[in-house]
Amino acid sequence: MIQHLLYINHVSKHFGGNVAVSDISFSVDEKQIFGLIGPNGAGKTTLFNCISGFYPVTSGDIIFDNKTINKLRPDEVCHLGMARTWQRVKPLGSLTVLENVMIGAFSITHVTREAEKIAIEQLESVGLIDYAKKNAGSLSIGLKKKLELARVLATHPKMLLLDEICGGLNLTETETILGIIREVRDKGATIVFIEHDMKAVTAICDWIVVLNSGEKLAEGTPEEITGNPEVIAAYLGGGHNA
Amino acid sequence: MKQIAIIAVIAGIAAVLPLVIGESPYFTGVLISVLMMAALASAWNILGGYAGQYSFGHAAYFGAGAYTTMILISKFNLNPILSMVAGIVVACIIALVTGSIVFRLRGHYFGLASIAVAEIVRLSALNFDFTGGAQGILLTDVSLWGVDLNSKTPFYYGMLLVLVVTLGIALSLRTSKTGYYLQAIREDQDAAASLGINLAFYKNKALLISAALTSVLGSLYAVYIRFIDTSAVLDLRLSIEIILTAIIGGVGTVWGPVLGAVLLVPLAEMLRSNVIGDALVKQGMVSETSGLGVFLKENLAHAHVLVYGIITVLCILYLPKGILGLLGRKK
Amino acid sequence: MVSGGKFLQAVHFKGVIMTFFFQSLLSGLLTGGVYALAGIGMSVVFGVMNISNFAHGDLMMLGMYMAYFAFTLLHIDPYLSLLLIIPTAFLFGFLIEKVFIHRIIHHPHQNQILLTIGLGLIMSNTALLAFTSDPKILTTSYSSSAVTIFGGISLSVPLLLSFVITCLITGILFLFLSKTTTGLALWATSQNREAAQLMGINVSKMSAIAFGLGTALAATAGALIAPTYYIHPMAGHTFLLKAFTICVLGGLGSVVGAGVGGVIIGVVESMSSTYLSSDWKDVVVFIIFLGVLLFRPQGLFGKKGEQ
Numbered sequence: 001m002i003q004h005l006l007y008i009n010h011v012s013k014h015f016g017g018n019v020a021v022s023d024i025s026f027s028v029d030e031k032q033i034f035g036l037i038g039p040n041g042a043g044k045t046t047l048f049n050c051i052s053g054f055y056p057v058t059s060g061d062i063i064f065d066n067k068t069i070n071k072l073r074p075d076e077v078c079h080l081g082m083a084r085t086w087q088r089v090k091p092l093g094s095l096t097v098l099e100n101v102m103i104g105a106f107s108i109t110h111v112t113r114e115a116e117k118i119a120i121e122q123l124e125s126v127g128l129i130d131y132a133k134k135n136a137g138s139l140s141i142g143l144k145k146k147l148e149l150a151r152v153l154a155t156h157p158k159m160l161l162l163d164e165i166c167g168g169l170n171l172t173e174t175e176t177i178l179g180i181i182r183e184v185r186d187k188g189a190t191i192v193f194i195e196h197d198m199k200a201v202t203a204i205c206d207w208i209v210v211l212n213s214g215e216k217l218a219e220g221t222p223e224e225i226t227g228n229p230e231v232i233a234a235y236l237g238g239g240h241n242a
Numbered sequence: 243m244k245q246i247a248i249i250a251v252i253a254g255i256a257a258v259l260p261l262v263i264g265e266s267p268y269f270t271g272v273l274i275s276v277l278m279m280a281a282l283a284s285a286w287n288i289l290g291g292y293a294g295q296y297s298f299g300h301a302a303y304f305g306a307g308a309y310t311t312m313i314l315i316s317k318f319n320l321n322p323i324l325s326m327v328a329g330i331v332v333a334c335i336i337a338l339v340t341g342s343i344v345f346r347l348r349g350h351y352f353g354l355a356s357i358a359v360a361e362i363v364r365l366s367a368l369n370f371d372f373t374g375g376a377q378g379i380l381l382t383d384v385s386l387w388g389v390d391l392n393s394k395t396p397f398y399y400g401m402l403l404v405l406v407v408t409l410g411i412a413l414s415l416r417t418s419k420t421g422y423y424l425q426a427i428r429e430d431q432d433a434a435a436s437l438g439i440n441l442a443f444y445k446n447k448a449l450l451i452s453a454a455l456t457s458v459l460g461s462l463y464a465v466y467i468r469f470i471d472t473s474a475v476l477d478l479r480l481s482i483e484i485i486l487t488a489i490i491g492g493v494g495t496v497w498g499p500v501l502g503a504v505l506l507v508p509l510a511e512m513l514r515s516n517v518i519g520d521a522l523v524k525q526g527m528v529s530e531t532s533g534l535g536v537f538l539k540e541n542l543a544h545a546h547v548l549v550y551g552i553i554t555v556l557c558i559l560y561l562p563k564g565i566l567g568l569l570g571r572k573k
Numbered sequence: 574m575v576s577g578g579k580f581l582q583a584v585h586f587k588g589v590i591m592t593f594f595f596q597s598l599l600s601g602l603l604t605g606g607v608y609a610l611a612g613i614g615m616s617v618v619f620g621v622m623n624i625s626n627f628a629h630g631d632l633m634m635l636g637m638y639m640a641y642f643a644f645t646l647l648h649i650d651p652y653l654s655l656l657l658i659i660p661t662a663f664l665f666g667f668l669i670e671k672v673f674i675h676r677i678i679h680h681p682h683q684n685q686i687l688l689t690i691g692l693g694l695i696m697s698n699t700a701l702l703a704f705t706s707d708p709k710i711l712t713t714s715y716s717s718s719a720v721t722i723f724g725g726i727s728l729s730v731p732l733l734l735s736f737v738i739t740c741l742i743t744g745i746l747f748l749f750l751s752k753t754t755t756g757l758a759l760w761a762t763s764q765n766r767e768a769a770q771l772m773g774i775n776v777s778k779m780s781a782i783a784f785g786l787g788t789a790l791a792a793t794a795g796a797l798i799a800p801t802y803y804i805h806p807m808a809g810h811t812f813l814l815k816a817f818t819i820c821v822l823g824g825l826g827s828v829v830g831a832g833v834g835g836v837i838i839g840v841v842e843s844m845s846s847t848y849l850s851s852d853w854k855d856v857v858v859f860i861i862f863l864g865v866l867l868f869r870p871q872g873l874f875g876k877k878g879e880q
């Protein structure tokens with residue numbers, strides 16, 4: 001039997017009167033690549049912030065690996081094996097690329113040398129090893145996205161939440177990152193993936209949930225979603241060139 | 243490791259320095275001030291420079307050490323070392339209270355709250371009886387294991403020892419998990435938290451280390467001067483001098499605070515003892531009885547804080563990373 | 574049964590207690606008005622520029638000296654001298670922003686704090702060199718006169734005048750912020766600097782205006798308390814911390830909040846002097862400051878979720 005790794009159970013998040021996430025439920029299975037899509041302002045990032053402990057939910061429950069996590073702090077969520085990246089990248093600017101990734105690795109080791117070893121492995125796997133000694137703040141946006149990925153991978157997560165990790169990247173860069181994601185999944189991790197690029201999403205995801213104005217619009221396999229007239233309407237209505 | 247070797251060499255030079263310059267109480271006094279300020283700024287730097295949490299109230303920890311030690315020695319005749327340990331405990335309690343209130347918050351609050359706590363401590367010391375109130379505490383006689391504490395030399399070595407320990411801690415933190423975590427917190431708190439860093443825990447850890455070291459220096463200073471009052475050990479000006487020293491040398495670096503102290507303390511000393519005014523008069527550039535001469539003689543001693551202010555402004559505008567930052571040294 | 578005499582005594586005693594209370598409340602209120610002015614000045618700067626101005630207390634100190642010298646040298650009544658002090662202080666603040674502050678407006682917060690600390694040190698220690706540390710006292714013909722209201726509550730005339738002027742200035746400021754184009758542009762800048770810039774507002778000019786306003790308000794507050802306080806170069810320090818407490822209490826950047834915060838702090842101070850001891854009144858203020866941070870970091874009037 002497949003295990004549900006993450007349950008989102010009737011989760012809502014309000015900002016004052018603004019309902020950013022409204023009564024969303026879905027579940028993510030182990031070793032899935034799970035797509036979370038929707039037009040701008042649909043509430044995807046807000047949902048990630050709730051799951052990863054940055055926002056308290058207004059109502060509902062978030063259950064990860066059989067534990068209710070919606071009262072936990074971000075660092076506690078991370079230690080349970082869930083790691084996230086940021087849509088607006090957050091490099092630790094005056095530290096080197098290697099040090100950035102080491103800080104991720106320190107969540108699984110106390111030893112500096114060990115952390116360095118893990119970090120180097122991750123830098124090699126995402127192809128950033130040549131930049132190891134560069135200041136993270138000086139990287140191009142594409143490389144910063146790769147750094148985001150390397151950094152969370154260094155925490156050896158069970159589940160990765162990737163927020164537009166391919167946003168602003170060119171085709172070859174996107175291909176590389178999709179390749180890395182597949183590899184990570186094949187090693188046993190589960191991935192939740194926010195993306196605007198429909199081609200990337202349909203190419204890689206096993207299951208997709210579509211959000212629109214904070215509500216769940218549809219869910220299904222990539223084929224079902226791309227054929228769904230409501231989804232198409234939402235995207236066209238949202239003025240998004242998918 | 244290279245850095246440890248540098249510490250050892252400098253400590254070695256500093257250790258033989260009193261033998262070279264002989265028993266000049268004046269110069270020994272200035273050197274003690276340099277060592278103390280270097281250690282204070284380095285201790286502050288662990289919290290302010292590494293973790294990016296600027297404390298504007300470090301005088302509270304200095305004063306906690308100084309007052310606890312003086313009270314215990316003068317009222318209970320306790321051994322100075324034990325009194326110093328008690329000072330650390332008091333400073334850590336104050337630090338924990340401050341930290342638990344403020345480290346849940348972001349942005350401007352830590353700086354502001356650190357001042358508020360320091361002011362509460364200062365006013366309490368000023369208004370309670372057991373702290374000597376406005377009179378402060380005077381220590382007539384003190385000895386430790388038969389060592390003559392009336393000479394300055396033991397305090398010179400005491401300060402040197404604390405400085406070396408502080409630098410050692412600063413250096414080993416640099417390459418340890420805690421040090422990396424503190425820097426991550428300084429760079430981006432959200433990113434740090436998402437990578438598994440317990441922000442409040444590590445900020446408190448940095449604050450405790452910093453406060454404990456600062457309090458030891460306060461104790462040492464108190465026994466050295468043998469007189470304390472709130473304006474000497476708990477004043478906001480002291481907190482600001484500590485920050486300036488770290489900033490001017492290079493905040494967040496191991497050696498910046500030391501460099502800052504080496505530059506600033508002698509400068510302040512020169513202004514305070516009016517070396518410049520006297521020199522101008524001696525050179526015959528200004529007549530001692532002219533209006534300017536009298537003005538210089540009477541007022542230049544006050545000017546060192548003014549000079550600090552000017553240096554701060556210039557430093558923030560033109561040298562925000564300090565002198566080490568200018569030299570482009572990374573670590 | 575209570576005998577008649579004892580009863581009357583009890584009533585009288587109660588009356589004294591009540592007089593005491595209202596005396597303390599009212600003088601707190603009056604002082605609080607002036608604190609509010611200082612707090613509002615700091616809040617305007619914080620709101621528009623997002624800078625904690627640590628020179629604010631020293632700007633107040635300059636206002637005190639301006640009033641003092643206007644009185645002793647030019648023989649202008651301290652309240653009248655505001656007409657001189659306000660424009661001068663505004664210009665001074667405007668220039669300080671143009672020369673120093675605007676260069677670090679995008680710097681990390683601590684650098685901004687340190688720069689304003691440095692500027693404050695320069696101001697207070699220049700004042701020390703120029704005017705020496707001897708406290709000065711501004712004595713007007715009405716300095717120690719008081720009016721008695723409700724039979725027994727006496728209010729100092731200078732404090733009363735200060736309060737009236739404070740209310741007047743706060744009213745004008747409020748109209749300025751809510752009715753004029755510049756005022757609205759200031760408000761827009763404080764809400765969202767980037768958006769204001771996109772709308773064509775000259776945000777760097779707004780910063781200079783805000784700092785000028787903050788300085789003018791600080792100097793005004795200084796001038797208003799000059800007849801009731803010792804004037805000395807380090808007088809700014811106590812007021813700086815008070816102004817911060819007021820701002821945090823009202824919610825950083827909220828003008829109305831700072832106004833109310835000022836009055837609250839004035840009353841708390843006065844009450845703690847009456848019922849505790851004047852030595853401890855500042856401690857009480859700082860404990861309130863920490864309490865607000867602990868339980869309501871957004872301030873009494875700030876929006877929740879803004880930390």
Ligand SMILES: Nc1ncnc2c1ncn2[C@@H]1O[C@H](COP(=O)(O)OP(=O)(O)OP(=O)(O)O)[C@@H](O)[C@H]1O
Nearest residue numbers: 015018020038039040041042043044045046047087
């Ligand atoms: N901290 C916040 N305070 C107030 N409103 C917020 C906050 N964060 C998000 N929102 C609002 O929640 C809604 C959803 O925003 P969110 O960033 O989650 O969308 P998104 O699906 O990630 O969009 P995009 O594709 O542009 O990244 C928006 O209306 C946004 O304005």
Ligand SMILES: [Mg+2]
Nearest residue numbers: 044045046087
């Ligand atoms: Mg988003």
